[in-house]
Amino acid sequence: MVSWKKFCAAALVAVCAASLTPLSASADASVTRIKDIAKVQGVRSNQLVGYGLVVGLAGTGDSNKAKETVQSIGNMLKSFGVAIDTSSLKPDNVAAVMVTATLPPFVREGDTIDVTVSSLGDADSIQGGTLVQTPLRAGNGEVYAVAQGAVSTGGFVVGRGGGNKAQKNFPTTGLMPNGAIVERSVEDEIGQDGTISLSLSQPDFTTAARMVSSINAQFGGIARATNPGRIDISIPAYYRGNVVGFVASLEELPVVPDTVAKVVMNERTGTIVMGGNVSVDECAITQGGLSIRVQKRADVSQPDPLSYGSTIVANNTDVKVKDSSGSTIVLPATANVSDIVGALNAVGATPRDTISILQAMKASGALHAELELI
Structure with a gap:
């Protein structure tokens, strides 16, 4: 199994109308600030x-x-x-x-x-x-x-x-x-006991560990992760009189957040968003078309001339079934985002077909990612 190449934050696979547009993956994961993925505990509305x-x-x-x-x-x-x-x-x-x-x-x-x-x-x-x-x-x-x-x-x-x-x-x-x-304020004094805590917006073990490493690399061993969603930090002695300046320095530190392999699908709009760390095993996809058409028609029966018969209108139904040959394509374990999209384009998949195919891949164990339908 080979993981998809990581690219900026996440690789978007936007499925609009009846076709898919291949996207390329970037080799680098995004770097963000601590300020954008965490907040200081106690600072709330x-x-x-x-x-x-x-x-x-x-x-x-x-x-x-x-x-x-x-x-x-x-x-x-x-x-x-x-x-x-x-x-x-x-x-x-x-x-x-x-x-x-x-x-x-x-x-x-x-x-x-x-x-x-x-x-x-x-x-x-x-x-x-x-x-x-x-x-x-x-x-x-x-x-x-x-x-x-x-x-x-x-x-x-x-x-x-x-x-x-x-x-x-x-x-x-x-x-x-x-x-x-x-008429009355809420006391929001932070760092009075010499410590502050950061709360992660999306708790994650790997992200918390990386944040601790980034903070300790800048200020020494002052931070530790008590759980995936909280990091306790001891304020350095030279910052005790300037807590605001210390928090501002913390917020600007760079960190590479980690994300869970996830595929988010919106069936109403036909939009699919795939994370860059999704992996796939070798599998075969078959997409066939079965078209059923039911059509009503009115048949009119006229009596013979000079006869005593009457005109009769009969409602008949025609049923036509067209079963087109299915297309099969083998998806290798080395697939990346472009390979996935290209494969689904090759079998003529519509947005709803794509969602069904991804669900089937997940059920078969070939797609290693969390599926979320919104």
């Missing part, structure tokens, strides 16, 4: 969510059926010292909404973040509305930001009910750039 009201709508808000909106309006007015009978409210100009946002790492109090506003009731549109001050909470129940301001939907709706309605995009969801003010 946090999701925030809140419930609020959008006011100032032009009759496109929630109806009386949205009890949560009516109750929310009553509670809001009560907090301002206004007591009313909620049964008399008509919340056409108000919509109950869910407000969501992502709190990035390293933001501080007073910074602003973007928020998304989504209708919760039966409002037709929140276009032109204003979000009333809404606390945004994290999973621990603590408030980390407060949102308020005008909502931009990028769409519209005209008319209500029946068929007299025109709509563009989704006017029940809007955005508020810089619409929330951070």
Whole structure:
């Protein structure tokens, strides 16, 4: 068995329309930065969510059926010292909404973040509305930001009910750039104990070992892989006061990532992506064509002249079967990407035929790669 030659990152075999285009393989694997395949543990975002009201709508808000909106309006007015009978409210100009946002790492109090506003009731549109001050909470129940301001939907709706309605995009969801003010930051201090950890985007034993070698070659024996997805690093003494500079130096180190031999296939688009480290044993591929055509025809039977017969229409069916001779080609164990594609072209394989052939090769044990159908 001979492995396919490694080429830049991965060799793509794109199958478009009804034919395949041979691709050539490069002898060198790609070199990337640690920054592109790993991240520092502890540097993460946090999701925030809140419930609020959008006011100032032009009759496109929630109806009386949205009890949560009516109750929310009553509670809001009560907090301002206004007591009313909620049964008399008509919340056409108000919509109950869910407000969501992502709190990035390293933001501080007073910074602003973007928020998304989504209708919760039966409002037709929140276009032109204003979000009333809404606390945004994290999973621990603590408030980390407060949102308020005008909502931009990028769409519209005209008319209500029946068929007299025109709509563009989704006017029940809007955005508020810089619409929330951070009230509480998340402590993201790294390296306080003299160590940091890197998490691999795609855990792999070989890639982790290569990253450790690259780091130790630059800074000495400061790194070790505790598992395929994590590398623990001791910060050198001369970098203890400059952790940011140390992480920046780490991220720029080159490493050659390793990948699992995989063939990804998309039957809907006829696209096939093959990794450069896929190998194949000698095998024979036979691709034959069986064409079956079923066609209905109407036969009309006319009676003889001056007879008392009647015209009869009979529906008959013709079935034609065409079994073309199959093509057989032997694929040697020294095949590379071009040989595979050329062989499948030689037997006249369509994209779906190619997927079936690769699945059959995998089932026979001739194709040494993981097949993934998307």
